[in-house]
Amino acid sequence: MRILLFFSLALSVLCNGQDPNAIHPFTDVNGRTLQAKYIGSSADSVKIEWNGQTFELPLITLDGETQSLVDRLSKVTAPSDSSEEVQKWTDTQGRTIEAKFVKADKLTLTIDWNGKVTTLPLTMFSASSRKLAAELQNQQTQSESVNAPAPKIDLAGEIDLSKEYPWQNTSGQTAYGSFVELGKSDLKVLMSRGTREVLIPVDSLNKDSLALAKKLQTLATAEQKGLATLAKKRKAMKVPAVTEADLEIEHDFTNTSGQVVKA
8 A cells, every 4th residue: 555645734733632542733744734543653653543544654754743742642552561560370270370471482481480480381371371471472572673773774785675674764763664766855665565655755864864765776777777778689689480380399498698408
């Protein structure tokens, strides 16, 4: 789905509070605002409801005040950190122990029982306890992902048009996506594993992200020219006429490296 952040100017701010169910102003880096309801947010985007429709907006395209609003709203609606709470864990025989969750994987569960950290096999726990362990581990992983700093891009190294890069704005907000095209006013990227096309205002990008976008645009332009030249060569190639009898004859097939296969 292609999301174009063309916001209509709002006449007034309906609500400046932190009530997640209220209407809030969401403004992009170009000053365009719409009044919408906050639905939820992740490390790089916010989901809103506007005129009965749901939209997901990259945080990198929003101004600093709106990003602060999203941060406050996410804290209001975020569930408490269950990993710090004492949970009830039940084994397959119905016996229960109260302990804090530490971590879990596909085979084991690590818990903190009265200050003693113990790792136990998941198979000894009931289905409900295994489900709880998976939910708490997922919550922990998401929290670590949000707090993790964006990796530094080596602008002098090799770049790849198909690779996802962290794009940062001047406020340090990061969005991950693969390069599509750099225009005069917007950078077009594919996010969510290529399923969502997003326009990021060029003016909002920090120095390194803008430099990376320019390098990728140069690479894309060179690739397009190469494909155009190859297409012209193929168009100019003379292809001999083929008859039905030729289908029964073995022919020499040559690849671009000069290797010949008879078939």
